[in-house]
Amino acid sequence: MLSAQQHTRALLDYIDASPSPWHAVQTTVNTLLQANFSELHEGDAWALAPNGRYYVIRDDSSIIAFTVGNDLTENGFRLIGAHTDSPGLRVKPKPNSKVGDFNRVGVEVYGGPILATFTDRDLSLAGRVYVQKDAQLSSHLVHFNKPFLRLPNLAIHMNSKVNTDGLKLNKQTELPLLLSVANDQLSSQPNMVELLAKELDVNTADIAAWELQSCDTQAGAIYGVNDEFYANSQLDNLASCHASLSALVSRPSLNAQQFNVCAFFDHEEIGSNSHKGADGCFLSDVLERVAYSLKVSSEDYKRALSNSFLISADMAHAYHPNFPDAYEPEHKVLVNQGPVIKVNANIRYASNSASQARFIQLCTQADVPYQQYSHRTDIGCGSTIGPMTSAKLGINTVDVGCPMWAMHSIRESAGVLDHQYITRVFTQFFA
Ligand SMILES: [Zn+2]
CATH class of the missing domain: 3.40.630.10 (Zn peptidases)
Structure with a gap:
C-alpha cells in the first residue's frame, strides 16, 4: 500500500x-x-x-x-x-475580443467559481476541439502547456475598497482574459483561434467548434509542516x-x-x-x-x-x-x-x-x-x-x-x- x-x-x-x-x-x-x-x-x-x-x-x-x-x-x-x-471560465464561440490595444479572450462563467481566485494566476486553456478537414470531422484534446492568459487585478490605488467590500467583477466586461498587446513592435500577435490552429497544425478555417476552459498552470503541491495537506x-x-x-x-x-x-x-x-x-x-x-x-x-x-x-x-x-x-x-x-x-x-x-x-x-x-x-x-x-x-x-x-x-x-x-x-x-x- x-x-x-x-x-x-x-x-x-x-x-x-x-x-x-x-x-x-x-x-x-x-x-x-x-x-x-x-x-x-x-x-x-x-x-x-x-x-x-x-x-x-x-x-x-x-x-x-x-x-x-x-x-x-x-x-x-x-x-x-x-x-x-x-467550475471556471469557458471560451466563447467567437473569442477574439479586441479592445483598444489588447487582444482578449471572451469567456463565459461555467458553474459557480470563486471568480476572485482566477485573478493574477498563470492561466492557460484546455479542452476539446473539433476540426473539419478534407470532409472529415475529428475531435482533439488540446492543452496549452504554458501560461499565456491573465486576469490582472486592478491596483488597489484604483480599487481602494477591495479589502473591505471584496472583489466584484462584471462578468461581461471585466472577465475577458488578456492575451496580448495588439500592434506592438512584434506586430500582428496571433489571436486565440490562430494559436489553436497552430497548436493543432491546421488552418484556422479548419477549426469547426470547441469547448475550452481556462486552467491553472501551477502544478499540485503537498504542503504543511508535516506534509499533511495538498493543494491543486x-x-x-x-x-x-x-x-x-x-x-x-x-x-x-x-x-x-x-x-x-x-x-x-x-x-x-x-x-x-x-x-x-x-x-x-x-x-x-x-x-x-x-x-x-x-x-x-x-x-x-x-x-x-x-x-x-x-x-x-x-x-x-x-x-x-x-x-x-x-x-x-x-x-x-x-x-x-x-x-x-x-x-x-x-x-x-x-x-x-x-x-x-x-x-x-x-x-x-x-x-x-x-x-x-x-x-x-x-x-x-x-x-x-x-x-x-x-x-x-x-x-x-x-x-x-x-x-x-x-x-x-x-x-x-x-x-x-x-x-x-x-x-x-x-x-x-x-x-
Ligand atoms: Zn462537486
Whole structure:
C-alpha cells in the first residue's frame, strides 16, 4: 500500500494531467487500460465476458467503468458516482475580443467559481476541439502547456475598497482574459483561434467548434509542516474520481467477482441535466445493457437495482477556523479526520439512516474514522449527483466526500490522510 503522501502525489499527477473534463476521462482511461479494462461503444452490440472489465464513454467527458461479477440479480451493482467537471471560465464561440490595444479572450462563467481566485494566476486553456478537414470531422484534446492568459487585478490605488467590500467583477466586461498587446513592435500577435490552429497544425478555417476552459498552470503541491495537506485546482471533484478509480483497479476489487461500477459524469456543476450528465440516461442505459447482455430478465434487472447501493462521492466543506460562524457548530468536519457523511433533511444530499449506517459499517471494516456534516440551517445547502441518481434508479444512496477548503477556488486544498482514508473505504466497498 502506498503511503498517504505517495497516494496523494498520484492524485496530484492525475489532476495535473486532467485540466478539463475531457482530459479527466482520458486520464481515467489510461489507468483503466493498465488494469486490463477494455472499451465498449454505445453504438455496438455488447457481449460481456465472464469476469470482464469494461468502460463506456459518452461524448468524451463522462465515463462509466465496471467489472462483470456473479449473479447480478442477487448481488446488484456496487456503484460510486462522481463528476469530472469543475467550475471556471469557458471560451466563447467567437473569442477574439479586441479592445483598444489588447487582444482578449471572451469567456463565459461555467458553474459557480470563486471568480476572485482566477485573478493574477498563470492561466492557460484546455479542452476539446473539433476540426473539419478534407470532409472529415475529428475531435482533439488540446492543452496549452504554458501560461499565456491573465486576469490582472486592478491596483488597489484604483480599487481602494477591495479589502473591505471584496472583489466584484462584471462578468461581461471585466472577465475577458488578456492575451496580448495588439500592434506592438512584434506586430500582428496571433489571436486565440490562430494559436489553436497552430497548436493543432491546421488552418484556422479548419477549426469547426470547441469547448475550452481556462486552467491553472501551477502544478499540485503537498504542503504543511508535516506534509499533511495538498493543494491543486479541481479537487472538487477529481479527488473523488481518483479515490474511487484507485479502489476499482485495486487487487481486492478486481478479485471480488462483483459488479463494481465507477460512474464519472460531466455537467454536475451546472445541474447535470444533459445527455451525459447524472440527471440524464447514461447510467441507466449502461446498467440496463449490462443486464440485457447477461440475459437478465427485466424483472430480475429491477431486483438487481433493489439489491444495489450507490456511494455519491463529492467533496465536503472542511471547518475553517477563521470563519466559525459559517458552520453548524455541532457538525464541524475537520481536515485529516476522515471521510464525511453528508446529511440534509430536504434531500439535497441523498443520505438516509439506512445508507449512512451502511457507510459507517464500511468505515468500521476498513478501520477508518468518519465524520457527519449538516449545513447551517439558515443558509442554503449545495447538492450533488446523489439525490437525482438515486431517484432515477431507485438505488439507496449515501452522500460522502473528503473535507476540503475553498471549494470552487482555482486553488483548493485538503488533507493527505483523508484521501487515503476514503480510498480504503471505497476499496472495502468494492472488495
Ligand atoms: Zn462537486
